[in-house]
Every structure is written in structure tokens, then in C-alpha cells.
Amino acid sequence: MKPDLMDKVIIITGAGSGIGRASSLLFAKEGAKIIVANRREEKGNETVELVKDAGGEAFFIQCDVSNEENVKNLIDKTIKKYGRLDGAFNNAGIVGIRKSIIELNSKEFDEVIRTNLFGTFLLVKYQVQQMLKQKSKGSIVNITSVAGLLGRPGRSPYNSSRSGIIALTRTAAIEYIKNGIRINCLAPGVVKTDLFQTSTDGGKTNKIKEYEDAHPIGRVAEPEEVAESALWLLSDKSSFVVGHTLVVDGGYTIL
Numbered sequence: 363m364k365p366d367l368m369d370k371v372i373i374i375t376g377a378g379s380g381i382g383r384a385s386s387l388l389f390a391k392e393g394a395k396i397i398v399a400n401r402r403e404e405k406g407n408e409t410v411e412l413v414k415d416a417g418g419e420a421f422f423i424q425c426d427v428s429n430e431e432n433v434k435n436l437i438d439k440t441i442k443k444y445g446r447l448d449g450a451f452n453n454a455g456i457v458g459i460r461k462s463i464i465e466l467n468s469k470e471f472d473e474v475i476r477t478n479l480f481g482t483f484l485l486v487k488y489q490v491q492q493m494l495k496q497k498s499k500g501s502i503v504n505i506t507s508v509a510g511l512l513g514r515p516g517r518s519p520y521n522s523s524r525s526g527i528i529a530l531t532r533t534a535a536i537e538y539i540k541n542g543i544r545i546n547c548l549a550p551g552v553v554k555t556d557l558f559q560t561s562t563d564g565g566k567t568n569k570i571k572e573y574e575d576a577h578p579i580g581r582v583a584e585p586e587e588v589a590e591s592a593l594w595l596l597s598d599k600s601s602f603v604v605g606h607t608l609v610v611d612g613g614y615t616i617l
């Protein structure tokens with residue numbers, strides 16, 4: 363059977379760790395040429411080496427997704443290297459500080475919105491622009507979170523950014539589906555990554571058990587399980603799925 367992403371050129375942001383790294387390895391195994399986009403060069407290059415060691419193809423481009431010039435450069439360098447762009451997994455993101463609304467200052471709120479929501483806007487804008495120029499089909503997957511579907515005290519910047527990504531995805535999907543560009547998003551529950559280590563105090567408190575109990579499945583996700591769902595959304599196997607939010611949460615949102 364033909365691999366799901368054979369010869370497709372795919373950008374993955376935040377590919378230096380966690381879900382982005384697991385996705386780089388999986389998509390490369392499925393035949394994609396991976397553009398590893400990351401702010402931190404060292405971590406990005408580590409992912410490139412891991413992909414190559416596993417027999418895949420990957421190329422690092424440094425990119426801060428909240429910086430417009432960096433995002434334009436990401437697309438330009440991708441085109442210089444491979445001549446086209448077939449898809450993207452816009453996965454980079456931060457959680458930000460946990461504070462109530464009246465305690466938060468503007469800078470703290472803005473930082474999370476700039477990376478998660480504004481960054482996703484920039485990526486979608488320049489990726490779609492390139493796909494339109496190529497007159498080719500494309501598939502874009504944005505990461506959101508169950509946090510985008512729920513309210514949580516102390517999490518207004520993160521949750522607002524995640525809800526915004528769902529709305530942005532739906533809007534972009536309607537604007538460009540007639541051009542053959544499918545845009546969807548993925549909403550994971552809690553996933554075992556660096557980000558999880560930070561929000562669980564590195565396992566020093568009882569937080570891990572708390573998170574596990576919040577998922578009816580009784581555990582949190584492995585990054586590879588999220589990567590599998592992103593792969594499906596990116597590939598032609600989900601060809602009739604448009605503007606959808608795929609919830610991958612072990613039942614978190616149905617409890």
C-alpha cells in the first residue's frame with residue numbers, strides 16, 4: 363500500500379520536541395519530506411537527525427511563528443529547497459502563565475495570543491498564499507486543544523487562543539476549500555510532553571494523577587497518538603473533512 367504522505371512537502375512547526383517531533387518521525391515514515399520549523403535551532407536539528415537516522419528526509423528552518431518576517435522566510439526557504447508546499451501541521455505553541463483575569467497584565471495575555479493565535483494566522487496566510495500560487499491542492503492542520511472548548515480558571519490567555527484557532531480554522535476552511543485546500547484542527551487532551559512536565563511540576567506533586575483521572579480512559583496521551591490523528595487529517599484519507607475540530611482526548615470532554 364502507498365504510504366499516506368508519499369513525496370509530500372510538509373511543514374511542521376514546533377517540531378523540536380513533543381508532538382511536533384513525534385509527527386516529524388511519523389510523517390517521514392509515511393513518505394513526506396519534512397520541514398522542521400522551530401525557534402530553538404539545537405532542538406530542531408536534533409529532530410532532523412532523528413528523522414534521518416530512521417531513513418527519512420528532513421530539513422531545519424529556524425522560525426518564530428509570531429514573527430511575520432520569520433514566517434515569510436519559512437515559506438521562501440521551503441520553496442527554494444523543494445519547489446512546492448503540500449501541507450502543514452501548525453503545532454508550535456505555549457501555555458503561558460496561570461493567573462486570574464484581574465491578575466494578568468496585558469503583556470502576559472498578549473504573549474500567548476501572539477504565539478498561538480496570531481502565529482497560526484500568519485502561518486495559514488502564507489501557506490495558503492503559496493498553495494494558491496502553485497494552483498495545487500493542500501492540507502493544513504492547526505493545533506488547538508480541549509482548552510479551546512472549555513473554560514478553566516487561570517487559563518484565559520491559553521483557552522482564548524485555542525478557541526480563536528478553532529474559529530480561524532473554520533473561517534479559513536470556508537474561504538479556501540473551493541481552491542482544494544482543506545484546513546482542519548486537532549484538539550488533544552493532555553499529552554505526555556515537556557509542556558506536560560512543566561504543568562505537572564515535573565511529577566513532584568499529585569498533579570499527574572489528577573490529569574490521568576480527568577480522562578475517562580485513565581491516562582494521558584502519548585505524543586505518537588496525537589501524531590497519528592494529525593497524519594489522518596493531513597492525508598487524503600480525510601478527503602471529505604473540512605473545517606473540523608478533531609477531538610483526541612481519551613474522553614476528557616465527555617466527562
Ligand SMILES: NC(=O)c1ccc[n+]([C@@H]2O[C@H](COP(=O)([O-])OP(=O)(O)OC[C@H]3O[C@@H](n4cnc5c(N)ncnc54)[C@H](O)[C@@H]3O)[C@@H](O)[C@H]2O)c1
Pocket residue numbers: 375376377378379380381382399400401402405425426427428453454455456457477481505506507508549550551552553554555556557558
Ligand atoms: N501537551 C499537552 O498536553 C497539549 C495538549 C493540547 C495541545 N497542546 C499543544 O500542542 C502543541 C505542541 O505541544 P507539546 O505538548 O508537544 O509541547 P512542547 O513544549 O514539547 O512543544 C511546543 C513546541 O513549540 C515550540 N514553540 C513555542 N513557541 C514557538 C514560537 N513562537 N515559534 C516557533 N516554535 C515555538 C517550542 O520550541 C516547542 O518545540 C502546542 O501548541 C501545545 O499548546 C499540547
